[in-house]
Amino acid sequence: MAEVVAGIIAREKGAPVERVNVVIPEPGAHDVVVKVQACGVCHTDLAYRDGDIEDAFPFLLGHEAAGIVDAVGSEVSHVEVGDFVVLNWRAVCGECRACKKGEPKYCFNTHNASQPMTLEDGTELKPALGIGAFAEKTLVHEGQCTKVNPEEDPAVAGLLGCGVMAGLGAAVNTGNVGRGDSVAVFGVGGVGMAAIAGAKLAGATKIIAIDISDDKLELAKQFGATHTINSINGTGSGDTDSTVAKIREFTSGFGVDVAIDAVGRPETWTQAFYARDLAGTVVMVGVPNPTARIDVPAIDVFGRGGALKSSWYGDCLPERDFPMYVDLHLQGQFPLGDFVSERVGLDDIEQAFDTMKTGKVLRSVVVL
Structure with a gap:
């Protein structure tokens, strides 16, 4: 059953972001609804807002995220409801020429959700890097969910989703x-x-x-x-x-x-x-x-x-790398938590973009 949540979109090039209601459709066979707990504010999100990535407005921003699996499609086997996951934008397909050559880190056909999230008037939203996590919940493909140690702080774990891993x-x-x-x-x-x-x-x-x-x-x-x-x-x-x-x-x-x-x-x-x-x-x-x-x-x-x-994405394999670096952080061997400069709310993203431009933070993280 579809549900409506709060989310942050870029409606047009260079315009301030907006808080809107986002419609999350019922997940398809291999789709997953994730309740977002935290999402880093990445320069890529600013690039989407400013039209430097593509011209497919409106965008549902946010992609460096961690959260809890809230609902799964009928054929999902990779994760279960209640799993703590970091979202990734390299859900390897296993079928493209890179994957078949044994180079899944270069997957050219990464999986995304089977259907779009929308505004209440039916306008389709383009999720940043196929994720769109500046929202209370988001819809992704099961392969975009990487299970990690649930003892980790979501604001810390989510940063592996892009910049830190890169x-x-x-x-x-x-x-x-x-x-x-x-x-x-x-x-x-x-x-x-x-x-x-x-x-x-x-x-x-x-x-x-x-x-x-x-x-x-x-x-x-x-x-x-x-x-x-x-x-x-x-x-x-x-x-x-x-x-x-x-x-x-x-x-x-x-x-x-x-x-x-x-x-x-x-x-x-x-x-x-x-x-x-x-x-x-x-x-x-x-x-x-x-x-x-x-x-x-x-x-x-x-x-x-x-x-x-x-x-590209640090030539990572999320299923191999995300759990490993979370564990290394929890063991005190990698300073993942030190990348979190400040924690902000969903309505503070435009301000976080301004702070980013000053160069005085490593990451602002939206905590939901």
Whole structure:
């Protein structure tokens, strides 16, 4: 039976978000209704609101969420009513060419709910990243629900649903950081900070944080940075860039084993490219502007060797990774809870967007 709940939508490009009544339909065969307990305010939600993702308004925002399974479809076998779950936007299909090649982390056909949530007048809502969790309840595919330890705080667990997992996975999965490695992370917002924490967890012994904010750089030390560079005065290009020169100074002149661009700008990617050691790895996890272009000499691409990678969702597998990192947090081995900067209400999302722009929070989390 359909039900009506409160939710937050972006009705048109750039307009303030609105609190509305959202109709949750009766779940289809493989659908699940989740009672949302907490949802992080991610930059991707702001990008949806501002029309930088697609033009399919109105959007039901929110995707970094955790909650309790409230109802299930007739053929659901993955979860049961009452399960504590983190929502994910990579519900692997098992049938696409990536899955059949044994690379489900790249699944090209991820599952979503079989029917839309709507406004009371019947207008279909496009859920952010197929989730739409700035609402008291949401409708997702069963594969989008990952069971984790119910002892975890929902405001903490939900952050694995996007930003923290993206940065953490960029280091551990995509960059394959190992014991004794040196790592540079460009941009230490929530994603970059998670990359630093992931590099520390993986055993890196030299972790260099680069940003233009001294406050963020100081915080990065708490997550595992061993060295910091304020790059606001960086000049030059290639090996003449002062930030690159400083990284080389910290690494006996060689550069780092893994350089992670958590900003996604051509300038930061280029710094990452030149800051790595020969045969080192560059990982882009910051999402670039669609019009941005990167220009480096082809001979440098060839001559420096190594790997140039992009990281999609931290190349994670939610069923493997979410429970593991929740357990590591509960055991005191990973600082997942430290990413929660503030807890706000459902009506505070527009204010949380403004706070996000100041760069003074890692994550505001909506608690329902």
